[in-house]
Amino acid sequence: MTDQRPTLADVARAAGVSRAAASRAINGAYGTSEAVRQRVRAVAAELGYEPHAVAQALATGRPSAGRRERVEVLIVDPDPAALSVKPFYGRALTGAMRALGDRDIALEVRRVSTLPAQDDDPPYGRLLINVAGAAGAAYARRGRVVALGRSAPGVAFVAPDNDGGGHQAAVHLVKTGRKRVGAVFGPPTPCAQERRDGFLRVFAGAAQPVTAADGDFTYARAYAAARELLAREPGLDAVFAACDVTAMGVLRALRETGRRVADDVAVVGFDGSTLAEAADLTSVYMPVEDEAAAAVQHLLDPALPAPARLPTTLTVRGSS
Amino acid sequence: MTDQRPTLADVARAAGVSRAAASRAINGAYGTSEAVRQRVRAVAAELGYEPHAVAQALATGRPSAGRRERVEVLIVDPDPAALSVKPFYGRALTGAMRALGDRDIALEVRRVSTLPAQDDDPPYGRLLINVAGAAGAAYARRGRVVALGRSAPGVAFVAPDNDGGGHQAAVHLVKTGRKRVGAVFGPPTPCAQERRDGFLRVFAGAAQPVTAADGDFTYARAYAAARELLAREPGLDAVFAACDVTAMGVLRALRETGRRVADDVAVVGFDGSTLAEAADLTSVYMPVEDEAAAAVQHLLDPALPAPARLPTTLTVRGSS
DNA sequence: CTGAAAGCGCTTACAG
DNA sequence: CTGAAAGCGCTTACAG
The missing domain is CATH 1.10.260.40 (lambda repressor-like DNA-binding domains)
Incomplete structure (x- = not known):
């Protein structure tokens, strides 16, 4: 040879x-x-x-010819099919691409479980999704970083106003006359807890306390939690779900126990994804695309005002 | 300095x-x-x-230190929010990641409209999604390539058995006693046409011909097409939609014209995405993840048997 | 317009 | 163990 x-x-x-x-x-x-x-x-x-x-x-002496800059989207999710099942990630990618615009910057997607070994060839910047405290800080030490949702203290992030969104959902249920309210909350992440806090604040000191169960943002867990909820409190006339995927599980539990959605039990989700639209589900819309775009924008130009909380809006559909 | x-x-x-x-x-x-x-x-x-x-x-002489190989996922779609709106892309990414497994190969996502200028730094391989003939051939000339769905002749591809899927949908409608069948087909792409051919074959020579309209896989166009269909043929008792997003548009048209899904009009979609599950929609499931995984597998190891047609399966839900 | 030469920053036989 | 030297493949002042 x-x-x-x-x-x-x-x-x-x-x-x-x-x-x-x-x-x-x-x-x-x-x-x-x-x-x-x-x-x-x-x-x-x-x-x-x-x-x-x-x-x-x-x-x-020029940077390696043709070598394109790249932004990494790092997704922490135990589910290998996360990108299939959760519209959130696709939305985040859409926003990231929008922010990249015409610039010749590659967008790399990575689902990670553990902190990858030191990168010989670090990206221009990283968009962290679901990257918890310690790991978030580690990435921040390695390079430019912005998180979608709160990560480690000191790590710039952009997030929806989860607390406000939870509040909107609760107010909606109260206003539409629901009396016996249940909820399938999320896992112990900042974002899920903010939603929960915002939601529960409305019911603080209410005659009927909220019947709650913990979910983890997955369909399976949500279904099980909803079944449990309905067994515990058969007279429930409303259920708040911490995200749209969770709401899907709740809807199934309702169907299976012979309850009519809206007529018997109102359901409100959180995300405002295409899933909510497809399921005719009332949901707290959060502008994921805008969040991701703002985050990547900040990556590209750190001089821009630091990302912040973006407002949510309630979209009322047939489920409530 | x-x-x-x-x-x-x-x-x-x-x-x-x-x-x-x-x-x-x-x-x-x-x-x-x-x-x-x-x-x-x-x-x-x-x-x-x-x-x-x-x-x-x-x-x-070794390949540039730390330089990671990369596989490009090239998506041709006019909609900038394509990744938000169509679960298909997220599913394809899931499959691609699965095929990559533990290998240290980057997955780059690119939505393109025109054929990008010659790449100085070509990727290890490209997964082409919705890349039509001419462009597909051009990419094939530039490097290793596999398409999701048929592209140019000579370009390796993996695709669902669209024809068979269309056939399954049609047979299902006939078997469940639907008599006046409508359809919102897709754009003039191979995949959409195969679905159409498979579907129509069942009705060849039937007493009632299929009332058809052309869609383009978008929600908006599907809604308009369905309205038109219902105006033209108010007695329709079934509608086949070329994809799940199309079916969402059909469902909305049905709701808005006061028709009950299933009871009045059966709806069958195509994709079997989370959307179908959320909307309780009967749909022809196609294994997008498996397709993408097989495609990327082939990219990584061209010695493997060439990708092929993967079978579809009908998932019956509440809409039919 | 063209060629000889030096140089980019690092590695690696080859002597010593 | 260590250094002088050549070389990776290309570019770019500098003469001519």
Whole structure:
């Protein structure tokens, strides 16, 4: 195996010129006779010559030719099918792409479980999704970082007004006359707890306390939790779900126990994803695309005002 | 600004050794006295020396240090929010990630409209989604490529058995006694046409021909098409939708015209996405994750049997 | 317009 | 164990 890829020297030799001339001819620089240029190019094409990007980079000092910057989207989620099942991630990617706009920056998606080993080739910046405290801080130490949802203290983040959203959902249920309210909350993450706090605040000191169960944002757990809730409190006339996927589980539990959605039991979700629209589910809409776009924007231009809380809005549909 | 990043030569000079010795000391190669190694390393640390990856790559001939391979997922879709709205893409990403497994290969997502300019830094391979003939062939010329759904002739692809799926949907409607069948088909893409052909074959020569309208896989167009269909043929008792998003539009048209889903009009979608589950929609399930995984698998190991058609299965839910 | 030469920053046989 | 030297493949002043 001696036939390596041809080098500039090969081309120059075959064309009967110096390497310098060959280089100029190929790069279309000034000061090359038409004749030489043509000959060199013809030879190069024939030999299948491709400039060696690494060598070019070294010689010019320019960042490795063609090497594109990249932004990493890091997703922490135990479910390998997370991107299939949770519209949230697709929405975040949409927002990230929007922020990237026309810039020639690659968007890399990574689902991670543990903190990856030190990266030899760190990205321009990272968008952290569901990356909890310790890991978030570790990434921040390694480079530019913005989180979607609160991460470690000191790590810039953008998040929906979860507390406000929870509040909106509760107010809606109260206003529409629901009396016996249940809830399937989320896991012990900041975002889920904020929703819970906002929701429960409305019922503080109410005659009927909220019947609550803990979910983990998955369909399966939500279904089980809802069944449990209904067994514990059969007279429930409303259920708040910590996210839309959770709400799907609740809807199934309702269907299976012969309850009519809305008529018997109102359901309110959280996310405002396409899922909510498909299921005709009342849901607290959070602008995930905008959040992600703002986050990536901040990555690209840290001088911009630090990201913040984005307001949620309640979208009332047939389920309440 | 003369203080560039320090080079190996700087380190060597400061440590009072040759560059060769410095190199060995830093790379932990054999044949370096403990004393020298320690001194060099100390100096390197102090100077903040970082080896120049490009130079290393050139010198060793090894692929640029730390440079990770990458697979590009190229999505052609006019909608900037495509990843938000269509679960298909998230599912494809899930499958692609699954195929990548533990390998240290980056997954890059790109939504493109036109054929990007020649890439200086081509990826290991590309997964083409919705990339039509000409562009597909162009990418194939540039490097390793597999398409999700048929692209240009000669371009390897993996796709669901669309024809068979259309057939399954039609048979289901006939078997459940639907007589006046409508359909909102897709755009003039191979995949949409295969679904249509498979569906229509069942009704060839039927007493009541299928009342059809053309959609484009979007919610808005599907809604409009369904309204038109219902105006043209008010007695419709079933509608086949070319994809789940299309079905969502149909469902809305049904709701708005006061028709009950299933009781008055059966609806069958195509995709089997989370949307179908959320909307309690009967749908032809296609294993997008498996398709994408098979495609990326083939990218990684072209020796594997060429990808093929994957079977679809009908999931009956409340809408039919 | 063209070629000889130096150089990008690092590595690696080869002597010593 | 250590250093002088050549080389990775290309570019770019500098003469001519």
